[in-house]
Amino acid sequence: MLTNRRRAAWLALVALAGLAAAQGLPAQAPASGTGAIRIPFEAYALPNGLTVVLAPDHTTPTVAVNVMYHVGSKNEVPGRTGFAHLFEHVMFTGSGHVPYGLHDRLTESVGGSNNGGTSNDTTTYYETVPSNYLESSLWLEADRMGFLLDTLDLAKLNAQRDIVKNERRQGVDNQPYGRVGEILAAATYPPKHPYSWDVIGSMEDLSAASEEDVKAFFRVYYAPNNAVLAIVGDFEPAQAKALVAKYFTDIPRGKMVARPTVPTITLPAETRLVYEDRVQVARLYVQWPTVGEKAEDQFALDVLGAILSGPRTARLTKALVYDQQAAATVSAGQGSNEDVGEFTMTITPRPGHSLTDIEAAADAVIDRLKAEGPTAEEVQKATAGAELSVLRGLESNLGKAMQLSNGASLHGDPGYFRTAYQKSLAITAADVKRVANKYLTKGRVVLSVVPLGKLDQASKPGESKKVTGDAAPRLEDQR
Amino acid sequence: MKPHNTRSPRRIAWFVAVVLAVATLPLVAQQALDRSKVPTAGKPPVIRIPTWTRTTLANGAALVISEKHDLPLVSFSLTLMGGAYQFEPPGRTGLASIVASMMSEGTKSRDGEALSNAMQLLGTTVATRIDGESGSMNFASTSGRFSATLGLLADMLVNSTFPADALERLRAQRAVVLAQAKSQPGSLASRVFPMILYGTAHPFGQVLTEESLKAITRDDVVAFHKAYFQPGRAVIVVTGDVSAAAVKATVEKALAAWPAAGGTLVFTYPPLPEKHPATIYLVDKPGAAQSTFAIGHPGPPRSTPDFYALQVMNMMLGELFQSRLNANIREEKGLSYGVGSSFAFGRGPGAFQAGGDIISAKSDVALVEFVKELKGMGGSRPVTDDELASAKDALVQRLPGTFASVGGINSAIRSLWTQGLPDDYYQQYQKEVGAVTRDDVVRVARQYIDLDHLSIVIVGDRATIEGPLKATGIAPIVVLDIEGNAK
Numbered sequence: 014m015l016t017n018r019r020r021a022a023w024l025a026l027v028a029l030a031g032l033a034a035a036q037g038l039p040a041q042a043p044a045s046g047t048g049a050i051r052i053p054f055e056a057y058a059l060p061n062g063l064t065v066v067l068a069p070d071h072t073t074p075t076v077a078v079n080v081m082y083h084v085g086s087k088n089e090v091p092g093r094t095g096f097a098h099l100f101e102h103v104m105f106t107g108s109g110h111v112p113y114g115l116h117d118r119l120t121e122s123v124g125g126s127n128n129g130g131t132s133n134d135t136t137t138y139y140e141t142v143p144s145n146y147l148e149s150s151l152w153l154e155a156d157r158m159g160f161l162l163d164t165l166d167l168a169k170l171n172a173q174r175d176i177v178k179n180e181r182r183q184g185v186d187n188q189p190y191g192r193v194g195e196i197l198a199a200a201t202y203p204p205k206h207p208y209s210w211d212v213i214g215s216m217e218d219l220s221a222a223s224e225e226d227v228k229a230f231f232r233v234y235y236a237p238n239n240a241v242l243a244i245v246g247d248f249e250p251a252q253a254k255a256l257v258a259k260y261f262t263d264i265p266r267g268k269m270v271a272r273p274t275v276p277t278i279t280l281p282a283e284t285r286l287v288y289e290d291r292v293q294v295a296r297l298y299v300q301w302p303t304v305g306e307k308a309e310d311q312f313a314l315d316v317l318g319a320i321l322s323g324p325r326t327a328r329l330t331k332a333l334v335y336d337q338q339a340a341a342t343v344s345a346g347q348g349s350n351e352d353v354g355e356f357t358m359t360i361t362p363r364p365g366h367s368l369t370d371i372e373a374a375a376d377a378v379i380d381r382l383k384a385e386g387p388t389a390e391e392v393q394k395a396t397a398g399a400e401l402s403v404l405r406g407l408e409s410n411l412g413k414a415m416q417l418s419n420g421a422s423l424h425g426d427p428g429y430f431r432t433a434y435q436k437s438l439a440i441t442a443a444d445v446k447r448v449a450n451k452y453l454t455k456g457r458v459v460l461s462v463v464p465l466g467k468l469d470q471a472s473k474p475g476e477s478k479k480v481t482g483d484a485a486p487r488l489e490d491q492r
Numbered sequence: 493m494k495p496h497n498t499r500s501p502r503r504i505a506w507f508v509a510v511v512l513a514v515a516t517l518p519l520v521a522q523q524a525l526d527r528s529k530v531p532t533a534g535k536p537p538v539i540r541i542p543t544w545t546r547t548t549l550a551n552g553a554a555l556v557i558s559e560k561h562d563l564p565l566v567s568f569s570l571t572l573m574g575g576a577y578q579f580e581p582p583g584r585t586g587l588a589s590i591v592a593s594m595m596s597e598g599t600k601s602r603d604g605e606a607l608s609n610a611m612q613l614l615g616t617t618v619a620t621r622i623d624g625e626s627g628s629m630n631f632a633s634t635s636g637r638f639s640a641t642l643g644l645l646a647d648m649l650v651n652s653t654f655p656a657d658a659l660e661r662l663r664a665q666r667a668v669v670l671a672q673a674k675s676q677p678g679s680l681a682s683r684v685f686p687m688i689l690y691g692t693a694h695p696f697g698q699v700l701t702e703e704s705l706k707a708i709t710r711d712d713v714v715a716f717h718k719a720y721f722q723p724g725r726a727v728i729v730v731t732g733d734v735s736a737a738a739v740k741a742t743v744e745k746a747l748a749a750w751p752a753a754g755g756t757l758v759f760t761y762p763p764l765p766e767k768h769p770a771t772i773y774l775v776d777k778p779g780a781a782q783s784t785f786a787i788g789h790p791g792p793p794r795s796t797p798d799f800y801a802l803q804v805m806n807m808m809l810g811e812l813f814q815s816r817l818n819a820n821i822r823e824e825k826g827l828s829y830g831v832g833s834s835f836a837f838g839r840g841p842g843a844f845q846a847g848g849d850i851i852s853a854k855s856d857v858a859l860v861e862f863v864k865e866l867k868g869m870g871g872s873r874p875v876t877d878d879e880l881a882s883a884k885d886a887l888v889q890r891l892p893g894t895f896a897s898v899g900g901i902n903s904a905i906r907s908l909w910t911q912g913l914p915d916d917y918y919q920q921y922q923k924e925v926g927a928v929t930r931d932d933v934v935r936v937a938r939q940y941i942d943l944d945h946l947s948i949v950i951v952g953d954r955a956t957i958e959g960p961l962k963a964t965g966i967a968p969i970v971v972l973d974i975e976g977n978a979k
Contacts, residue, residue, distance in 0.1 A: 049564050072562050073896040074537030110527040117814045122882035123533070124889020143889050148531040156527060175826025179782070183829045183849045187781040189675045247537065259525060291779060293671045324608045331605075338661060341668035361672075363664055398615035401634055404565055408897035 050403050050434060052413050055250065056427050061266040062238025065257055066417045066427045068245040070410065075125070076246035077410035078150040079139040080158065081418040083241075083270065084234035086214070087133045087207035087352070095177070095214015096222050098131040100230055102173035104138060105129065109160025111153060119149045131212055134351035135422055141411050144247035148256050151244075155260035158240065161231055167224050174219055181213050189292040190462055196480055197300045200284050200458040201355060207275055208353050236267020241421040246410035275352035278302050280456035287461045287471035288480040295470045297368045298460040299358040299375070303452045306349035306423065312436045313444040314356060314452065318346030319395035320387050320445060321358075321379070326394070329358070332378045339366040339374060351423050356452060368461050368472035379453055386446030396438060403434055539891055541918045542901050545736050549744055551752040553723035556905055557736040560898055566638045566732040567898040569630035570645070571906050573725045574757045577624045577695035577840065584712055585704040588622035590662055591716045595620040595629070597658035599651035604658065610644055618645045624696070625759070625838050626910040627720070632899060635733040639742055646746045649721060656710050666705055674974050677784040677849070677951045680775055684976040685786040688773055688947045689843055691765040696790075696840065722754025723747075727909040732898035759839035764790050767945040770967040772859075775974060776954040783855040783952030784847070785831075787862055789945055791844035794837040794911045800924045801932040802835055802940060807883035809833050809869050809937070810846055814882075816865045816873075817846060827851055827858045835940075839912070844940060852953050856960035859948070863966055866946075869937035875930045888922045 054068040089096045107113035120127040125142035138157075140150050185191040195211040202209035242261070244253050280302060304310050321329045322345040333340035345358040362371045406412045420429030460480075461471035471477045544558035553570075576588035596618070598604045611617050614637045620629045629649060633641045673679035683699045690697030698704075728747075730739050767789075792798065810817040810833025821831045831848030846866065850858040865873075894900050908917055948967060950957070962969055971979045 074540070074892050075896070114814060115530070117812070118878075118882065119530070121812055121886060122814070123885050124887075124891075124893075126890075126893075141893065143533075143892070144537050145534040149533065152527070152531050160527070172823070172826050176822060176829060179822075179827070179849070179851055180829040182781040182851065187677060187849070189672065260527075263525070291675055293675045294668055324612055326605050326608050326612070334665075335661070338664070341665045361668060363668060394609065394612035397613050401565075401615045401632065401637075404563055404634065405632065405897070405899075407563060408565070408899075410896070 050400070050407070050431060052407065052417060052428070054417055054427055056421065059237065059257070059262055061262065061264055063261055064241045064421050066241065066243040066421055067250050067253055068243070068413060068417060069248055069250055070245065071247050073410065074144050074247045075141050075410055076144045076147045076150070076244060076248050077139060077141045077414040078147070078154060079137060079243045079411070079414040079418050080154045081135050081137040081241045081422050082235060083239050083422050084136055085132050085134040086210065086212040087275065088234065091205055092218060093222060093226060094210040094218040095212070096218070096226060096230065097136055098212055098214065099173060099177050099219060099222055100227060101129045101131045101136050102177055103165070103170060103227055104157050104161065106169040106173065107164055108157040109163035111156045116153050119146060119153060133208060133212060137418065139411060139414065147248050147253065151256050151260050154242070155264065158235060158237065158261070159264040161235065162228055165224065165227060170222070170224055170227060174222065178216060178219055181216065181219070185213060190290060190296060192288070192290070193298055193460065193462060196286065196288055196460060197298060197357070197458060200286060200460070201280070201300055201302050202278060206278070208350060232267065234270060237261060237264050238266050239270050241418045243414040243418045245414040245417065277304050277353050280458070283455050284458045285473065285477040286458065286480050287463060287468055287474065287477040289465050289468065290462050292462060292464055294361060295368055295461060295463045295467070297360045297371055297472055298462065299457055301356045301452050301454065301457045303347060303354040303356045305352045305354045307351065309436070310448050311347060311349045311354060313440050313448040314347035314354070315437065316392060316395045316440045317445050317449055318356070320391045321345040321382070328378050328382060329375060333360065333371065333374055337374060339363060339371060368470060372459065372472045379449070383446070383449045383453065387442050389442055392440060392442050392445060396440065399434065399437055536889065537892070539922065542895055544905060547740060549723065549747060551723040551747065551750055553726040553728055553747070555740060555743055556727060556729045557734065557739055558731045558901055558905060559734060559736060560731060560901065561733050564635040564733050565632065565898050566635050566730065566734055567632050567902040568638070568642060569628050569729045569902050569906055570649070571626055571628040571727050571729070571909060572720060573626060573910065575623045575625045575627050578757065578759070579716055579720050581712070583704055583707055585698040586666065586700040587708050587712055587716055588627070590659065590708055591713050591720070592620040592622045592627065593662050594654050594658060594713055595648050595652050597655055598653050599647045600653060601651065602647065607644065607648065614641050614644070616641055618648060625840065638734065642742065642746045646749070650749045652717065654710060654713050654717070659710055659713060663705055663708065666700070667702065670700060670702065670705065677777060677780060677782070680777070680951045680974055681784045681786045681949055684773065684775055684972060685845070685947070685949045686843070687976045688949060689788070689790055694762055694764065723750055723752060724754030725757050727906065729902050729905045731902040731905070761840045764841060770944060770946045770948065772948045772950060772961055772967045772969045773972055774954060774958060774961070774969050775949065775951040775972045777951050778953055778955065780951070780953040781852060782849040783852055783950050783957055784849050785858065785862065786845055786847040786949040787946055788843050788845035789942055789947055790841040791835050792940060793840055793842070798936045798940070799837065801928045801936040803887060804880070804883045804925065804928045805869065805933045805937050806833055806835060807886055808875065808879045809865065812882065812886060816868065817862065820865060821848070821858055821861050825857065825861065827854050837911070852956045855950065855952060855957040856964050859961060859966060860964055863943070866941050867943055870941060871934045871938065875933050880930055880933065884925050884928065887925050891918065891921065
């Protein structure tokens with residue numbers, strides 16, 4: 014999950030299509046050759062440990078600058094969930110030499126854009142500007158990397174805290190099915206596991222965050238040796254290198270960031286839950302713990318998702334939406350984080366069809382796929398769109414900057430997106446059959462979301478435990 | 493000091509000193525770096541507007557081609573002037589959208605699954621959509637798969653069979669979506685807002701209902717398709733890695749079976765309902781954590797001579813992140829994750845709308861601030877030089893970004909047709925925006941934001957917000973149910 018500083022609906026900012034393509038990398042098959050799937054780049058490190066990736070491309074007279082820090086919600090400590098994202102907001106409130114507001118003045122007000130995003134694993138800050146504003150963009154990013162704390166105060170933190178709480182209300186508390194993400198995370202992972210809470214965090218923890226927390230977090234995680242700076246677009250590398258040296262060289266290296274090993278998990282048995290929400294239509298969610306984006310199996314799991322749902326011939330879609338006409342919508346797919354992943358299925362029934370029936374129908378489809386495996390043609394169809402989607406990601410300077418940064422941050426290789434693409438293309442029907450059997454087991458979470466007072470609409474209501482989260486907003490928290 | 497003796501100890505010492513000096517030079521330079529000095533921008537890059545050729549197919553459809561060869565990608569669109577507002581019969585709201593979906597349900601030679609399989613193997617999807625004032629079939633493809641994908645599109649356009657069972661499936665799916673929309677605050681606001689603004693007699697005030705969905709027949713679908721998909725009202729835009737000469741022959745051949753029909757569409761709309769005094773329409777959503785605001789009234793069409801001034805004004809009012817609304821209500825007061833404003837420019841009187849999602853308990857504070865900023869724009873809060881420069885630069889300098897992708901170029905060209913704009917629109921844009929003055933901004937704010945006749949739709953928890961909203965004295969309150977009917 015990615016949580017952004019801005020409200021995309023109103024501000025129609027940077028399309029993250031490129032980023033989504035980079036992270037989701039649906040498996041793909043070559044059509045007209047993959048020669049165009051490349052980003053010529055050079056990478057180097059400054060003495061303070063900052064990784065710099067430069068990819069000039071003069072097609073469009075803009076430059077994208079992206080600074081990705083290798084820290085996300087998984088680095089939070091219990092009692093401070095949501096902090097990495099709250100911190101991201103604070104990074105837009107000005108720094109030692111940059112008064113509040115100037116960042117927008119030098120990006121959006123000159124025809125560019127800016128935003129930030131926080132995931133479980135990384136936090137990233139970016140701007141796309143007309144190419145004559147490259148230097149000011151680097152100046153802005155260097156200043157908040159080096160001098161954020163110079164002007165930090167509690168008032169700034171409190172202002173962003175209020176905004177982030179509203180972000181949570183808008184995206185979670187006041188949204189039908191909005192709490193599903195955090196309920197599934199808490200049910201899938203053991204308590205205190207770094208992936209057991211959602212990026213947005215809880216209201217209580219957001220309230221608890223202090224100025225000292227900001228300072229400590231900044232000192233540990235916002236050092237150049239924990240960051241990747243990618244510059245993509247209309248610039249001359251020699252000039253960019255000189256500017257990077259000018260603004261970033263004297264930012265001191267921080268301590269080594271400890272990266273505890275986060276084990277993938279398996280569930281010994283099925284967890285069945287029911288949650289009452291302000292919804293009109295019940296919905297079924299099933300989540301299996303899988304593997305993260307460093308594991309080879311993620312590529313086959315991506316293909317498995319495309320074979321199960323999406324086009325009308327996909328197995329779950331065909332069976333539930335078309336042949337049986339029992340569901341209005343079906344989706345299923347792998348989501349990969351750095352260390353762990355989940356395969357999640359969502360089904361909205363049509364009136365007259367119970368979640369119990371829907372779950373049984375979906376299980377029958379999955380069991381059959383596990384027994385037979387997919388056909389070669391199903392794999393071919395699932396991967397045939399990859400080339401197009403990767404190529405479209407290369408049209409945007411920001412999309413390319415994200416791919417290079419992700420690769421450098423998580424895989425130590427800015428060009429990793431190409432490796433991932435090739436691995437996706439190599440997936441076979443046997444691979445898909447194997448991962449379906451390995452991961453889509455009884456060790457899973459089954460969550461029914463039902464309208465208030467309709468617990469009997471849950472799938473197998475007698476066996477499902479009521480989740481005691483509160484659908485009601487915390488009004489006492491508001492004034 | 494210039495050394496004499498190549499081997500004297502003294503010279504070695506000097507050499508070491510030089511090395512040290514060089515080695516520390518960057519550090520010295522860094523210490524001298526004055527970070528408080530804002531780097532100055534160089535000369536702005538030249539804005540390159542894509543070029544295109546236009547021609548006409550034998551059946552009368554316009555064909556526009558713009559080449560771009562840096563990646564092996566093509567973007568294709570076939571756009572029809574007019575949409576649901578022009579072609580949906582009374583009581584059939586939702587028909588246009590159903591027709592668009594029915595285009596993927598099968599042709600004379602391919603059933604729905606065969607079409608889907610063919611598209612999957614080509615790695616793409618032909619998408620059909622019909623909006624209020626225009627509709628399109630479009631796809632993106634790699635250059636090698638362009639012709640084959642175009643062949644599928646042509647089959648869907650000319651040979652669709654509209655199977656009756658598909659209509660029933662789509663109807664049932666949309667009924668579920670409609671039910672879900674009534675628990676989603678944003679969807680509720682966007683249903684009720686146009687009903688209030690335009691009334692049920694104006695096409696802009698029509699929304700999908702259970703009744704209109706039930707009323708749609710297969711005959712309606714067939715008749716709509718026949719009347720709507722006519723080449724005389726179509727523009728086809730191909731952008732990307734193609735050669736203009738070759739692509740014309742390819743398109744002409746693929747669409748040879750699409751017979752000539754149709755001509756220029758004249759957009760006419762019934763008069764707007766009589767203005768009513770400013771009113772708060774409160775849609776009760778018990779327990780809502782936020783109130784969803786939609787404040788506005790019908791606005792001017794795209795053809796208004798004040799278009800550029802309105803764009804500049806709206807940038808500073810509610811489009812830029814540091815616009816007045818967002819800077820105040822989000823950044824300064826922390827009442828929302830984001831607020832803004834927009835004009836829905838088109839052939840008809842699209843809405844002016846301001847709004848966002850506001851923490852329930854402070855809905856009254858936000859309402860006061862919304863009204864204050866709308867009023868301020870009309871002169872009580874002067875426009876600064878910096879606001880004006882920001883708004884104008886942002887509009888002009890973002891153009892290159894819109895031309896970065898083949899899809900972006902395609903929609904930029906297409907919009908000239910749907911909005912009725914001249915071929916040199918983008919060439920003139922910089923000049924037109926540049927000519928907008930501070931007086932223009934204030935004048936259009938006064939002229940096009942009518943504070944006395946605002947419709948203020950708020951979807952939220954009545955028990956929490958009604959009293960405080962009333963106490964603001966801004967406008968009387970009418971409470972509505974989720975269907976938009978007065979309680």
